[in-house]
Amino acid sequence: xxxxxxxxxxxxxxxxxxxxxxxxxxxEDGAGxxxxxxxxxxxxxxxxxxNVTSPIAVIFDSK
Numbered sequence: 001x002x003x004x005x006x007x008x009x010x011x012x013x014x015x016x017x018x019x020x021x022x023x024x025x026x027x028e029d030g031a032g033x034x035x036x037x038x039x040x041x042x043x044x045x046x047x048x049x050x051n052v053t054s055p056i057a058v059i060f061d062s063k
Contacts, residue, residue, distance in 0.1 A: 001039040001058060002026035010045065025058055036060075 004024040012019065023043065038059045045052045 001041075002028055003041070003043070003056075005043065023056075027060065 002025070004026065006022045006024075010019050010021065038057060040055070040057045043054045043056055
């Protein structure tokens with residue numbers, strides 16, 4: 001499974017600011033095959049001061 005994040009860089013200019021981003025999951029050949037109906041990983045944002053990780057789990061549609 002591939003993943004695309006837009007924008008790739010978040011620039012915060014004030015405390016408690018909220019920024020919206022879009023994550024697209026891209027099924028690769030064989031995704032959901034061989035009895036594996038899900039994928040998992042994480043999205044990580046890194047700066048000079050902070051490292052934020054968000055766990056991600058995806059269930060593949062068998063249609």
